Amino acid sequence: METIMSFFEENLEMIYLLAFTILLGFEVISKVPTVLHTPLMSGANAISGVVIIGAILLMRRAAPDDYLTLTLGFIGIVLGMVNVAGGFAVTDRMLEMFKKKKKNA
């Protein structure tokens, strides 16, 4: 119990952020038309690549001769970057198709 309380107190700001972001997320996304289900999923997926930030921080702290960390960080950055670049690019490609010409009849 004590650990829970101290964890809560120490991370209060993050917990606030967590709670409000959950509410905000549901509020912002709640009414998506079917047309956009795939792009929304794939765009959100690209955003989950934000985990690359962690990999960058990990890498910046690594000692230049700490090859274990350097390797792990490198793998993390590659994985995260594929997710980010691929995710946004693929979403853009899909949305580009949606954009094209309205009804011509």
Add this chain to the structure above:
Amino acid sequence: MTLDFFTDIAFLAGAIAFVWGLRLLSSPDTARRGNIIAGLGMGIAILAAMFQPMGTVPNNYLWIVGGMVVGGIAGWISARKVQMTAMPQMVSIFNGLGGACAVVLASAELYYFYDGQTALSMGELLILYLALLIGAVAFTGSMLAFAKLQGLVNDRKVTLPYHNILNLIMLAVLLGLTVYALMQGKAFGFNMAMLILALGLIYGFSFVAPIGGADMPVVISLLNSFSGLSAASAGFAYDSRIMIVGGILVGASGTILTILMCEAMNRSLLNVLIGGFGSSGKAGPAGAAGDQVAKEVSLTDAAIQLFYSNSVVIVPGYGLAVAQAQMVVKELDALLEANGVNVKYGIHPVAGRMPGHMNVLLAEADIPYDKLLDLDAANEALAQADIAVVVGANDVVNPAAETDPSSPIYGMPVLQVWKAKNVIVLKRSMNPGYAGIQNPLFFMDNTRMLFGDAKDTLNKLVQEIKNM
């Protein structure tokens, strides 16, 4: 003014861009801009992470930039090259990689902890284990989803006897071990942590294994939300607000899509996760079919009917994606519209293998999105329509969902194609669909069957109409 100030502002801008971008992504006219804004936000956040003051650290910029170049090029090329019909697979892979990245981060941090380089509170340790496990499940789960969608593995061949019970046991063991790890602290050891990781990876496979076919959209959305949650947990561990915001937003959007998909099938998430429709009580409505004969229609007759109708509603399903028939559908559509026929599309939320699958396919064929009607609008249009053309869809047009309480899909909202004056069903054979449920639609008085490969049949229809 210090650098700190600028990087903090940049992270804030990135977080706002995520929220704003997702907001714009929820409306067709602004969606593309939304995606670009979210992408820019990510770029700003990555730059900020690179220059954020961290005291004297080695930085290793060469490694970082190298990794970003490799990953960026790989991601960008695969995104450009992938066929639109392979989109569900692509999204699954990207999703899995995000989860894998969280696994790598959590493993590294756990290594430092057990090696004695860092000290962590129990709460911080819990967060690392969460990132590790959720990331692991998102990773292997997405990889198996990819393999299934790509047709590399058969849905039914990867399950074991009592699979659901095994899964529950595995989950219980995983959670038990994790709680034990938290209580043991450093004494638990890195090797045991890796054992937990291995179990988590296996669990990811095993959890997706029994789910397949028409349930795919649910599991893909769920895995999407997992990769977001793993990123958010990692964000807690790295004290990074932007990771928390980004991760949680993805978690929320994945959860919303999961709920929407479940609602579209009138099933609970639990029901989807344990035992798909195929396995539970499929014997129900068998009696209906036996002695009935479905009536066929010739290509010429079908072409004439379409040509002289006023309004047509096309209902696409997974069969359209398999046959890659979206371009021919567009051709048929253009031909009919040129002859004054009003053509619309009825899209069921779970048609295909990912949320919105049909919309993407039809958009690729240049069909304007305002011709695509969602469930309610499509049912209104169908009641007025002269002809409903069902292309490779089955369960989503099954009247048993409304009329037969013994049917496994009873209660699922369906497209009421039978309310159109005539129904033409394009189908490869009389085999029941994924769910193994007989479809009384095929035996109705106003239904005619056109057997054959969807693309081939549509091509011939187009030819017939052109010759009229």
